Amino acid sequence: MTVAFLDHLRSTLSQIEAAGLYKREREISGPQGGRIAVGDRTLINLCANNYLGLADHPEIIAAAETALHQYGFGMASVRFICGTQDLHRELERAVAAYLGKDDAILFAACFDANGGLFETLLGPEDSIISDALNHASIIDGVRLSKAKRYRYATSDMDELETQLKQADADGARFKLIVTDGVFSMDGYVAKLPEIRALADRYGAIIAVDDCHATGHLGPQGRGSGALTGAEPDIITGTFGKTLGGAMGGFITGPQPVIDLLRQRARPYLFSNALAPAVTAGSLKAIEIAKAADDRRDLLMRHTRRFRDGLSKAGFELLPGETPIIPVMLGEATRAQDLAKALDRRCVYVAGFFFPVVPQGKARIRTQMSAALDDTDIDFAIGAFEDAGRELGII
Numbered sequence: 001m002t003v004a005f006l007d008h009l010r011s012t013l014s015q016i017e018a019a020g021l022y023k024r025e026r027e028i029s030g031p032q033g034g035r036i037a038v039g040d041r042t043l044i045n046l047c048a049n050n051y052l053g054l055a056d057h058p059e060i061i062a063a064a065e066t067a068l069h070q071y072g073f074g075m076a077s078v079r080f081i082c083g084t085q086d087l088h089r090e091l092e093r094a095v096a097a098y099l100g101k102d103d104a105i106l107f108a109a110c111f112d113a114n115g116g117l118f119e120t121l122l123g124p125e126d127s128i129i130s131d132a133l134n135h136a137s138i139i140d141g142v143r144l145s146k147a148k149r150y151r152y153a154t155s156d157m158d159e160l161e162t163q164l165k166q167a168d169a170d171g172a173r174f175k176l177i178v179t180d181g182v183f184s185m186d187g188y189v190a191k192l193p194e195i196r197a198l199a200d201r202y203g204a205i206i207a208v209d210d211c212h213a214t215g216h217l218g219p220q221g222r223g224s225g226a227l228t229g230a231e232p233d234i235i236t237g238t239f240g241k242t243l244g245g246a247m248g249g250f251i252t253g254p255q256p257v258i259d260l261l262r263q264r265a266r267p268y269l270f271s272n273a274l275a276p277a278v279t280a281g282s283l284k285a286i287e288i289a290k291a292a293d294d295r296r297d298l299l300m301r302h303t304r305r306f307r308d309g310l311s312k313a314g315f316e317l318l319p320g321e322t323p324i325i326p327v328m329l330g331e332a333t334r335a336q337d338l339a340k341a342l343d344r345r346c347v348y349v350a351g352f353f354f355p356v357v358p359q360g361k362a363r364i365r366t367q368m369s370a371a372l373d374d375t376d377i378d379f380a381i382g383a384f385e386d387a388g389r390e391l392g393i394i
């Protein structure tokens, strides 16, 4: 490697640092939970995707441990060579049954699920119409396909209709609309009933990435489709958030969709099978999530309590009902300063700024969890008030 190349990288890193965009990772020394150990301190955690608090659930740990002994540590194979255990098919059937679809297919991550979906199903004769705020993995997955691409401003149904008409005018064979079920940076739920109506009128397919909904939103936690009463045709999701929080992704939908993905999706064909412990733990997580109305109720109670508290204190929040509560701060440095001030008060949050959100829209995205209790919520509101005053934000 040349000195010039390394100097070039160092200069890029300095620019990131100077712009206040450098991300530093803090090391947690115990399990993920409502309270976490960081060094010798215990912090209240408001930034995990651990919505139902299942990441350290004893029954999930026990299921994973049993599988570890019964099925071994790893598969050392892709699925189609010798990487499929009965556990993998059991998890696929459980996902499909939970979300009301024919079948499902597992991936190493939802990032990979989205990476394999579009290229496999659509060709250059087809079109993909994508919400402008979709997750990075959808954007990358769409880029990998040869279909024509159309974009609509987030949740703008007039523009979606315009793009559907444009795709027809351009001679599209098949049209697929793709959206996040819940937009992770804003916490907004996609307008699925309106999208369904437009899809039906123009003969389009709907794919929804429900990573921030599966397990905790809607009846039995069946996600944004169940919440809004408008079912998507294809759902992609993760085991890395509500459903135990380990790792792994899936696609669920009609049988021919899943069958073709198993033949052609490159992140499936050329990547290792899910580890047995993760597979068994995720299976247990679905079983627990399905019946966890108590945890879902608690999560929604915390959401209302925290929103009310921060609003009354004078913080600017994005409106909404999901457990994602973004506190809007403008410049990246403001978000970082508030995150540091909260850290000193034992509240763990993450500032989000460009390129994760647009320039000038930096925020602290707080997320509620059923692993928190009322005392934690009130403590966190107090810390926000105190830190917000210190920094002149409120």
Ligand SMILES: *Cc1c(COP(=O)(O)O)cnc(C)c1O
Binding pocket: 108, 109, 110, 111, 112, 135, 137, 180, 184, 209, 210, 211, 212, 237, 238, 239, 240, 247, 248, 249
């Ligand atoms: C988290 C997330 C992903 C990535 O999921 P992984 O399983 O962690 O790769 C994809 N899409 C959305 C909308 C997400 O929020």
